Amino acid sequence: MASVDLRDNLLGISWVDSGWVPILNPTNVLEYFSERSNPFYDRTCNNEVVKMQRLTLDHLNQMVGVEYILLHAQEPILYIIRKQQRQSPTQVVPLADYYIIAGVVYQAPDLGSVINSRVLSAVHGIQSAFDEAMSFCRYHPSKGYWWHFKDQEEKERVKPKSKRKEEPSSLFQRQRVDTLLLDLRNKFPPTFYQPKPGEKPVPDNLLYMHKIARLAIYPVQCL
Known part of the structure; x- marks a missing residue:
């Protein structure tokens, strides 16, 4: 005999x-259901x-109270056995249904229990999907929000690293460098060499310094 877990539900x-199980039939199924070890x-x-008075089941119609009947076979x-509250010979109120499949007795769930179970399952699925989606969400103050999935991470690991291309300097950077070089020129006045006839005097040290600085900061534009 199977062990029974006695609980309220x-x-x-x-x-x-x-x-x-081998001898179950419509005539003895109610007797099987009335076994003392049956929690239902x-x-x-x-x-x-x-049963105690050794009467037939036909006498149930003349009584008032809880009774069990064979509803379907x-x-x-x-x-299928139904538990019902008899109020008169012609009036009964169903309380619960039990179905027996291959000798195993189960209680049929009521509509409220079915809806409650479905709602809990749906909420659990939605919550699990939301938690999994949030695990792929990333945020950075300079970039904002983006999605980072595991397959992308694996692709990045397999993908060979390419050499990073040097980005061209911006107009702001070029103007800033020229401003710094001008301040440097004012602090340290250049020396001039003797030009040839018809040539303008050119500061030799400033020309060299200016080329070196521009090549160091944005070499692409200076080539």
Whole structure:
């Protein structure tokens, strides 16, 4: 006999008595369901009273209270038993349904439990997807937000590193260098060599310094 985990919520457990499975049929399935080890069976029901008094199940219609009936049978594999509250011989209120598949008893979930389970599963899936998406999100003050996926990281590892191209200098950089060189020229006045007839005097040390500085900062434009 299977061990039973007794909990308030019976939707997560099942029960079976393997000794009954080969002989189950519509005439004895209620007797099988009324086994004392079955956690789904309420021993205060009218079925138990009829059983103790050795009456037939037809007497259930004349009683008031909780009772169990065989609602559907599909031999030899499926039986459905209903728990209901009888208020009169013609009026009953369904309380729960139990289905027996190959001798294993389960409680059928109600509509509220089904909706609650579906909603929890959907919320869990959305939360997991959101957490996984956030793990690929990156931020930097100068770049802003971007996505960084694992496959991109693997491609970057496999991809051979190429030589970094030298970027051309900007107009601001060129103007700044010229300004610094002009300040340097004012602080350290250049010396002039004796020009030939018809030539303008050219500062030899300043010309050399200016070329060296421009070549060091933006060599592309100076070539």
